[in-house]
Amino acid sequence: MIRLSLRQFRAQGIVAGVLLVVFAVLFAITGPHLAHLYDVASKAQAACIASANCGRVTVNIGHLDKFLELIGTALVVVPALVGAFWGAPLVAREFENGTQRLAWTQSVTRTRWLAVKLAVAGTASIAVTGLLSLMVTWWSSPLDGFRSNRFGIGIFGERNIVPIGYAAFGFALGVVAGLLIRRTLPAMAATLGAFLAVRLAFSFNVRPWLLSPLHLSQALNPATMGFGRVNAGPDTLMPAPPNLPNAWIYSTRIVDDGGHSLTQSVLTATCPQLNAIAFPPPVSSGGTPPPDLRDTVIDCATKISAKYHEAVTYQPGSRYWALQWYEMSIYLAAAVALAGFAFWWVRRRAS
Amino acid sequence: MIEFHLDSRSGVSPYQQLVQQVRHAMRLGLLAEGDQLPTVKDVVSRLAINPNTVLKAYRELEHTGLVAARPGVGTFVTATLSGSSFAYGPLRQDLRRWIAKARKAGLDDESIDALFQDAFRAMSADQTA
Amino acid sequence: MTAVLEAVGLGKRYRRHWALRECTLEVPAGRVVGLVGQNGAGKTTLLHLAVGLLEPTAGHIGVLGGRPAETPMQLGRVGFVAQDTPLYAGLSVAEHLRLGGWMNPRWDAGIARRRVTQLGLDPRQRAGKMSGGQRAQLALTLAIAKRPELLVLDEPVASLDPLARREFLQHLMEAVADDDISVVLSSHLVADLERVCDYLIVLAGSRVQLAGDVEELLACHHRLIGARREPANLPSGQEVIEATHTDRQSTLLIRSDGPIYDPAWTVEQVGLEDLVLAYMRRAGAADPTSYRGGGA
Numbered sequence: 001m002i003r004l005s006l007r008q009f010r011a012q013g014i015v016a017g018v019l020l021v022v023f024a025v026l027f028a029i030t031g032p033h034l035a036h037l038y039d040v041a042s043k044a045q046a047a048c049i050a051s052a053n054c055g056r057v058t059v060n061i062g063h064l065d066k067f068l069e070l071i072g073t074a075l076v077v078v079p080a081l082v083g084a085f086w087g088a089p090l091v092a093r094e095f096e097n098g099t100q101r102l103a104w105t106q107s108v109t110r111t112r113w114l115a116v117k118l119a120v121a122g123t124a125s126i127a128v129t130g131l132l133s134l135m136v137t138w139w140s141s142p143l144d145g146f147r148s149n150r151f152g153i154g155i156f157g158e159r160n161i162v163p164i165g166y167a168a169f170g171f172a173l174g175v176v177a178g179l180l181i182r183r184t185l186p187a188m189a190a191t192l193g194a195f196l197a198v199r200l201a202f203s204f205n206v207r208p209w210l211l212s213p214l215h216l217s218q219a220l221n222p223a224t225m226g227f228g229r230v231n232a233g234p235d236t237l238m239p240a241p242p243n244l245p246n247a248w249i250y251s252t253r254i255v256d257d258g259g260h261s262l263t264q265s266v267l268t269a270t271c272p273q274l275n276a277i278a279f280p281p282p283v284s285s286g287g288t289p290p291p292d293l294r295d296t297v298i299d300c301a302t303k304i305s306a307k308y309h310e311a312v313t314y315q316p317g318s319r320y321w322a323l324q325w326y327e328m329s330i331y332l333a334a335a336v337a338l339a340g341f342a343f344w345w346v347r348r349r350a351s
Numbered sequence: 352m353i354e355f356h357l358d359s360r361s362g363v364s365p366y367q368q369l370v371q372q373v374r375h376a377m378r379l380g381l382l383a384e385g386d387q388l389p390t391v392k393d394v395v396s397r398l399a400i401n402p403n404t405v406l407k408a409y410r411e412l413e414h415t416g417l418v419a420a421r422p423g424v425g426t427f428v429t430a431t432l433s434g435s436s437f438a439y440g441p442l443r444q445d446l447r448r449w450i451a452k453a454r455k456a457g458l459d460d461e462s463i464d465a466l467f468q469d470a471f472r473a474m475s476a477d478q479t480a
Numbered sequence: 481m482t483a484v485l486e487a488v489g490l491g492k493r494y495r496r497h498w499a500l501r502e503c504t505l506e507v508p509a510g511r512v513v514g515l516v517g518q519n520g521a522g523k524t525t526l527l528h529l530a531v532g533l534l535e536p537t538a539g540h541i542g543v544l545g546g547r548p549a550e551t552p553m554q555l556g557r558v559g560f561v562a563q564d565t566p567l568y569a570g571l572s573v574a575e576h577l578r579l580g581g582w583m584n585p586r587w588d589a590g591i592a593r594r595r596v597t598q599l600g601l602d603p604r605q606r607a608g609k610m611s612g613g614q615r616a617q618l619a620l621t622l623a624i625a626k627r628p629e630l631l632v633l634d635e636p637v638a639s640l641d642p643l644a645r646r647e648f649l650q651h652l653m654e655a656v657a658d659d660d661i662s663v664v665l666s667s668h669l670v671a672d673l674e675r676v677c678d679y680l681i682v683l684a685g686s687r688v689q690l691a692g693d694v695e696e697l698l699a700c701h702h703r704l705i706g707a708r709r710e711p712a713n714l715p716s717g718q719e720v721i722e723a724t725h726t727d728r729q730s731t732l733l734i735r736s737d738g739p740i741y742d743p744a745w746t747v748e749q750v751g752l753e754d755l756v757l758a759y760m761r762r763a764g765a766a767d768p769t770s771y772r773g774g775g776a
Contacts, residue, residue: 003582007575008568098566102619104549105531106583107556107626348535359674362749364695392657399649400675401512402657 001108005120012086012121016128023074023132027139038142075129075136075158079166080195082125087174088187090117091342095182110346118339122171129167133160150320151248153203162324165331170195172338179345202327210326211319213250216242216312220254222301227293234264237301239310246317254304255311262308271300352389353381357398365400369408377417377432388418388426482545484509484630484662485530489539492525499525501686503539507664507679512656514677514694515666516756521683523666524563527634530664531560544629556586559623563634565615569608573601573618577625584626592625599651613644617651624655631655633665637672649676670753682756684763694752701755704732704745722758733758 006013091114094100104110137144137159149155157163173195177187224240239252254262273296315323353376355369363371376382391405409426412418419429453463483506490503500522507513517523528534529541532549541547546554567576573596581587596603599617607615616636623631633652637645653676656663667673673680680697682690690697701721708730714720718740722733733750740747750758 001583004579007571007579097569098562098564099568101533101560101562102566102568102622103583104533105555105558105560105562106580107552107585108583109549109552109555357675359671365675392654395657396650396654398675399646399653401678402653403511403678 001112001116002120005116008117009120009124013124016124020128020131023135027135031139034139035142069154072136072140072154072158075133075163076154076199078129078132079163079170080192080199082129082167083170083172083174083195084188084191086121086125087171088178088191089184090121090175090178091346092178092182092184092187095178096184111343114343114346118175118342122168122339125167125171126164130161130164133158133163150246150317151315151323156207156323157199157203160321160324162328162331165328165335166199168335169198169331169338172335172342173198175342176338176345179342202330206330207323207327208250210323210330211315213313213315216244216314218242218310218312220301220305220308220310222298222305225297225301227297236264236267237262237297237304242310242312242314244312244314244316246320248315248317250313250315253311253313254308256308259311262304267300267304270303271296273300352387355389355394355398357400366404366408366411369394369405370411373408373412373417374432377428377430382428384428384431386428388428390425482509483507483542484511484544485513485664486542487526487539488541490526490529490536490541491538492522492529492534493537498537498686500529500683501538503688505681505688505691507662507681507691509662510660511662511679512653512677513662513664513679513681514673515664515681515683516670516673517666517668517683518760519668522686523668523683524634526683527560527632527664527666531558531632552585556584556626557629559626559628559631561616561619561623561631561633561636564639565612565619565636567607567615567619570606572604572606573610574603576607576618576622577603580622580625586627588625588627592621595621595625595651611644613640613647616640616644616648620648620651620655624661627659629661631661631663631665633663635666635668638667638669645672652676670756674752680752680756682759684760685766687763689759689763690756697755698750698752700737701733701735701750702740703748703750703754704730704734704740705748706730706745721762 091100094103103113140159144150144155144159150159157166170191174187174191177191177194178184181187181190220239226238226240227235228238229235230238237254239254241249242252256262353372355372357365357368361368373382373388382388388409391402391409394400394405395402409418409420413420413426417428417430417432418426420426450463453466458466485505485507487503487505490500490505491498492500503522503526515523515526525534529536530543530548532547532555544554544557546557548558549555568579571579577589577592577596580592581589596618599614599621601610601614601618607618610618620633620636623633631652636652637648640648649672652663652665655661665673665677678694680690680692680694681688706729708725708728714734717737719735720732721735724731732745733754
């Protein structure tokens with residue numbers, strides 16, 4: 001049965017193997033050069049902070065960032081593809097062609113049949129994704145070191161060990177979809193859709209609450225206070241990012257002693273001059289207002305800081321690995337549960 | 352070695368057809384004493400019929416003393432039927448005379464055959480009744 | 481002789497439709513059993529129950545003294561060729577034989593290879609590129625080379641041309657002669673079964689209408705032809721299966737334990753096909769909805 005599964009997996013395995021080798025070669029060739037470019041750029045940027053000539057350096061780094069993001073999306077896509085192309089057809093194709101009526105009447109029980117198929121393709125899925133993650137993490141480490149934004153939505157799930165959980169889950173999801181839907185193409189589509197939905201829901205709604213975030217209160221610093229709006233909100237005071245290296249900042253709010261946020265009415269009442277000024281296009285938190293406005297903003301911030309302080313909700317950088325393990329474990333557990341369901345279904349219900 | 356064939360429309364059961372073909376072959380001298388009949392496997396793989404059918408035919412032939420089965424070797428003819436062909440000479444002559452008479456009376460071949468079959472069946476029915 | 485297939489009150493229901501109902505059978509070993517019935521009458525359901533692809537909804541089925549597909553050993557004693565002979569289109573003939581060896585401990589590679597040579601199959605040809613007849617022969621080879629005690633075949637020759645059909649049956653009968661295997665094969669054509677089967681089961685309206693040794697069945701069924709009259713008063717021990725009348729003549733198909741003595745009737749033998757059709761028509765008259773394979 002093992003040899004049959006390997007034989008059936010041969011084509012997919014070859015494709016994956018070739019792609020991995022191609023990626024490995026590409027990464028190996030470009031990796032050191034990339035590290036060098038970042039090194040030069042970050043030194044230049046450190047040197048130019050004081051002067052106004054940072055524009056070009058920032059642009060160069062921006063190009064590299066975009067390129068890296070593109071490669072990083074490989075790890076978003078690969079677990080989904082593994083689920084759709086390796087998981088869904090595993091059983092669905094047999095049902096579609098009726099070959100389960102051949103396989104289940106040899107001298108092998110259904111449980112063993114499914115177990116071996118799952119083991120072969122599942123192990124391959126995890127191994128391929130793990131290797132790819134290793135390569136991408138290594139290759140992106142210059143950017144990651146520079147940016148120190150390991151928790152970002154596009155970054156956290158594409159480094160280190162979490163993709164392994166995604167791969168296992170995507171694969172198991174594909175197998176169950178194939179078992180229930182029994183047709184390859186619809187099962188692949190359903191797998192992709194469900195996988196995407198779960199990943200999005202988890203990333204936005206569950207990941208922030210895996211570990212209770214910490215809270216930090218500090219006084220407002222008028223010298224570094226910014227002014228702008230977030231999305232479609234009103235213009236308001238926006239504190240500079242707190243000095244928490246490598247942390248995941250959930251929010252930075254201006255609150256009073258009772259925990260109430262600074263409202264627009266209080267702001268207008270305390271700093272009437274602020275709204276009278278026509279203001280250039282919005283900047284997000286930390287954007288420095290033009291010089292003639294700075295004094296107004298500093299003045300306003302000083303007044304506000306009488307009753308208000310800064311409340312930061314965040315995960316410290318030291319929790320990065322804990323979060324990686326938790327998230328991977330949850331996805332793995334889901335994969336195991338799905339696999340268990342698959343075994344039950346094959347034994348009791350399918351024909 | 353003889354070769355069997357099966358007429359699925361003849362109304363005669365398959366095993367009886369096999370028996371008849373063996374006896375016929377023996378009468379015509381195509382099967383002599385000591386000759387081997389085709390193995391069950393050979394018959395079955397040519398005709399695509401149930402092996403039990405062949406076994407039944409061979410058993411009946413054995414029962415009437417015409418053949419004998421030697422385990423592990425095959426089934427062999429142990430008697431002759433053509434010996435009694437000595438009695439056939441006068442019978443054959445009678446029959447030829449009758450056919451000539453029927454032709455002179457104006458019967459075509461089909462009618463002659465039908466007349467014979469009808470009389471033959473009627474007599475056989477009388478015998479069993 | 482032990483029964484190779486035993487069913488007691490066997491039934492299978494899909495949602496609200498009973499594909500098979502109250503099926504009770506005792507099929508002796510060493511036979512070639514023909515299973516006849518219309519499409520949708522439950523033949524495939526019965527065969528799938530026998531090889532463990534389905535679980536019964538009601539009743540119980542035993543094969544070779546055990547429950548179907550219960551253990552790998554039980555699986556190894558039964559060979560199955562499903563309808564449309566499913567094979568792995570991407571694997572070659574040789575790979576299919578290897579597959580057989582990997583998945584069956586009692587695999588006889590010698591028989592398999594000899595058979596493939598005899599059939600003239602190219603070992604390197606992929607199953608997806610073979611003709612229907614070749615695929616059926618390969619599927620049969622796979623089933624036979626695992627040395628089963630029972631072979632179950634679901635409409636194996638339905639879509640084959642006459643030559644392929646004959647060659648398939650030749651191959652099958654040779655295997656039976658060699659190993660004394662029991663065979664259950666289904667078909668909706670009686671003509672196919674007449675040559676090879678010595679035991680018959682007729683399924684119609686999801687029920688077993690007739691089951692027995694072919695010779696015995698042919699011996700105890702007769703066609704009676706005579707002047708028009710109602711058949712109400714036939715002696716006991718005689719059961720009317722089907723009666724048709726014209727204004728002058730009645731034709732009855734009866735089942736009788738003993739000979740017919742009534743001189744008013746002309747007694748004829750019944751051919752196997754007519755016998756099967758009569759039982760199928762009778763089932764249709766008794767239960768029109770289930771006969772058509774649909775159900776409320």
